[in-house]
Ligand SMILES: Nc1ncnc2c1ncn2[C@@H]1O[C@H](COP(=O)(O)OP(=O)(O)O)[C@@H](O)[C@H]1O
């Protein structure tokens with residue numbers, strides 16, 4: 001079974017505003033609301049691709065209720081822990097002349113509530129896949145993903161981590177199966193700006209030296225680079241098209257990669273499915289449908 005963990009789910013409020021002006025009343029020309037948060041997006045797109053998953057995470061308040069109901073409609077099994085106080089965040093994504101995002105910090109998670117998550121994770125078995133994705137509310141220590149991986153290290157569970165900075169760097173010693181920073185996040189981790197593919201590969205390999213097995217670096221409209229545990233480097237462009245909403249493109253790429261990999265363990269196939277799925281989400285208002293993914297896959 002595939003399990004996704006979203007410590008910090010969100011309602012994504014995606015609005016279009018002509019010529020956003022700070023300090024003035026702006027009016028939207030379009031608004032959409034989606035269940036979001038990185039693990040939830042991965043489960044959503046896996047469901048669109050016909051693959052079952054269970055969504056773990058923390059929810060709170062009426063926005064949390066909406067996430068729980070939404071998950072069932074999206075086609076994956078919600079198994080969220082309800083926090084006793086606070087509110088699942090609403091992340092605002094503004095599409096204007098530029099794209100801007102305001103992501104909330106999320107509700108507090110108390111020690112006993114975190115313990116409930118550890119107990120759920122203790123039920124995972126050899127052969128399961130676990131996706132740890134997204135930020136954590138800022139009341140939690142930056143080593144929480146590390147603690148989860150340490151706890152599971154004796155089981156044959158393939159773990160994917162999609163997070164940034166220390167949350168990601170701290171887990172590398174436990175050899176995650178896959179990590180997926182984007183090129184900017186990769187540069188930030190080392191305090192450098194990466195200007196070309198050679199530099200991206202050089203720094204991607206540093207994450208491998210620190211313990212990651214496969215490193216997938218997404219580069220938005222420039223495609224992605226995969227550095228595999230076998231030492232191969234695959235560089236892939238992505239299809240061209242009209243970008244409608246790139247929120248969740250990275251999460252979609254993770255779902256596509258896993259779907260491709262699960263066919264027969266082939267990394268080139270995984271990358272191809274990852275690219276097609278990421279781009280299918282970027283070219284859609286909502287996340288990728290199977291039909292759109294396969295249309296782009298055929299073009300690659
Ligand atoms: N402008 C775009 N045009 C085509 N594909 C895109 C675009 N933006 C994202 N994608 C697809 O989604 C993948 C992940 O996008 P990216 O923006 O790098 O991830 P993240 O959302 O994690 O920052 C890319 O590798 C690509 O396949």
Ligand SMILES: O=P(O)(O)OC[C@H]1O[C@](O)(COP(=O)(O)O)[C@@H](O)[C@@H]1O
Pocket residue numbers: 008010011012035036037038039041091103133134135136246247248249250251252
């Ligand atoms: O947990 P974080 O890092 O704040 O990210 C949460 C946001 O990321 C998303 O999952 C989108 O992620 P990507 O665009 O990187 O795929 C949104 O749905 C959500 O609002």
